[in-house]
Amino acid sequence: MLAKILVVDDDAGHLSMLRTVLSGWGYAPExxxxxxSAVEMVRAKAYDAVLxxxxxxxxxxxxxxxxxxxFxxxxxxxxxxxYSSVETAVAALKTGAYDYLTKPLDLDVLRLTLERALDHMRLAAENETLRRKLADAPPGPEIIGTSRAMRELFTLIGMVAPTEATVLITGESGTGKELVARAIxxxxxxxxxxxxxxxxAALSETLLESELFGHEKGAFTGAERRREGRFMAADKGSxxxxxxxxxxxxxxxxxxxxxxxxxxxxxGGDKPIGVDVRILAAxxxxxxxxxxxxxxxEDLYYRLxxxxxxxxxxxxxAEDIPLLAQFFLGRFAEKNRKRIKGFTPAAMDHxxxxxxxxxxxxxxxxVExxxxxxxxxYVTERELPLCDPRPATPALATQVEGGSGGLTGRPLDDVEREVILATLDSCGGNKSEAARVLGITRATLHKKLKKYGED
Known part of the structure; x- marks a missing residue:
């Protein structure tokens, strides 16, 4: 379905020109x-963007x-x-404008800005869908995700959980390894x-030994009574x-x-005590x-x-980020007694x-x-921390690491062509986004693709 764009301008000639250009770009302008009239049209009909x-x-x-x-x-x-001015631009953005363009319009800039705006609108629609999905989800410590990587994880958990096997859960800090253990x-x-x-990691060697296995009365200074350890507490469980x-x-x-x-x-004891415990380690x-x-x-590694x-x-x-963000927003909005509906498109894009x-x-x-x-x-970009962007071209990074078989030792034009095509592929064919990642204008990207016979 074509994106519906409302163009509002009292200059009839400029309005007609923009509608013609937008139609040529594959949009449905009104x-x-x-x-x-514009406000009434927005109230009566859903538009994807407004100029x-x-x-x-x-x-x-x-x-x-x-x-x-x-509305x-x-x-x-x-x-x-x-009539470009800093004051007008600031006022427009504070009032809720997505972006600010000056006349005469640079059509390349307009097209790029419009494509980004529509991406934001799509994310806003996804926000609402995600909110509804989460509202229907069962309560409890859920592992959130619909990506391929998470579907594979869910399959593996489903295969491992019914067994008595010892499990080693691996992953970077903050990935949710304890949630996986709870799911198993x-x-x-x-x-x-x-x-x-x-x-x-939180206990010294002496304290950890006592914490895991317990201690007898008088086993060390301060041990005034016998204490059962965590293994005994986990008996018949995990x-x-x-x-x-x-x-x-x-x-x-x-x-x-x-x-x-x-x-x-x-x-401090000399008597072994049997335990029935499944071990999950991370x-x-x-x-x-x-x-x-x-x-x-080494022997413990293979046992674990x-x-x-x-x-x-x-x-x-990364495709799981909107779902996770909406999940956390619902949790913290309730905790802090705030009525927050979701994220603005720009915030979710960030x-x-x-x-x-x-x-x-x-x-x-x-999110908290x-x-x-x-x-x-709505949460806006202003409330979110600055962050480093995700690498846009993982395939290209692999090529660089390949040494003489990658990008080194080759003509500059060949390297440039490969960088451009890899970036374009990583952006799903979106030329405007590829141009942004490469730090060039869309017109420059078009010329280079034409030069390499790829346009």
Whole structure:
């Protein structure tokens, strides 16, 4: 379906020209010659974007913008004017304009701006769809995601959960490894039993040993009574050992015995005690490298790694960001007693473009901060933290790493052509977005593609 664009301009010649240009670009334009008519048209019909002149007889563009934004804040409105000033631009953006263009219009800039605006409108529609999906979702600690990487993770969890296998969950910090452990426990025959979580990195060697296995009265200074450890607390259930790669080697040896013999020994005790526990472990370290470096026992590694469940980083499943962001927004809006409907298109676009090195945890923190700072019904870019963008051309990075088989040692024109085509492919064929990533105008990109016979 063609995108519907409303063009508002009291200059009949300019209005006619813009409608002709937009039709040629594959849009479905409609026109209005004054602000009153434009506002009524927006109320009566859904438009994907609006091109709005500032100075018109009767209701001016700024007042029309204010009324349109109040009625539909997600609809991108692009302001046009022959009277450029910083004050007007700032006022337009504060009132809710998506962008600001000066007459005579640069059609390449107009096209690029319009394409971005429509991308934002699409994201706004996705926001609402995601909000409805989340409203219908069952309560509880959900693992959020519909990407291919997450579907593969769900399949693996479904296969592993019903078994009694020891599981090693791997992934970067903030990816949600504990949620995966909880999902495995919930899907197991032990789901009616306890799931006991231990952060192995948070305790010293002595404290961790006592925490895991318990201690006898008088085993050390301050041990005034016998204490059952976490393994005993997890009996008939599961124990989740988070950051397993951080434990000292003496504890590694004792943990190996627990896995092999299914029995523990309290600190200061001399009697082994049988336990019926399934072990789920997690790490953000590469344990193979830790084994090679002599910091982690090889026999324990293989005992833990009966089944490996890798959790993908957020940058590899960016399509899940809108769903996650909406989920966190609902949670924190309720927690902070705020009536927030969603994100503006520009805000969601910002979230999707971020690299998120801290993964889901970093995204969650960013959304919580934005909810706290937000003063309107929609979170805007102003409430979101600055961030580094995601790499746009992973395929190209692979080529660069390839040494002499990649981009080095070749004619400059060949390298440039390959960079351009790789960028265009990573942007899904969107020339405007590829031009933005490459830092050139769309017209320049068109010329280069024509030069290489690719246009």
């Amino acid at each position: 026109g209005a010659t004054d602000g009153e 709005l002149d500032v100075r018109m007889a009767g209701m001016g563009g700024m007042e029309a913008l204010s009324r349109m934004s109040a 539909n804040p997600a609809m991108p409105v692009i302001i046009m004017t022959a 426990h919930s899907g197991s025959a032990r789901s009616s039993g306890p799931l006991v979580a231990v952060n192995c 124990i989740f050992l988070d950051e397993i790669g951080e434990i000292a080697q003496p504890i590694q040896a004792k943990l190996l015995r627990v896995i092999q013999e299914r029995e523990i020994q309290r600190v 790490t953000n370290r590469d344990l193979k490298k830790e084994v090679a470096a002599g910091r982690f026992r 790694n009966v089944v490996s469940v890798p959790v993908p980083p957020l940058r590899e499943r 979230l999707v473009r971020c690299a998120w090195p801290g993964n889901v945890r970093e995204l969650e923190n960013a 901060r934005a909810v706290i700072l937000s003063v309107g019904e």
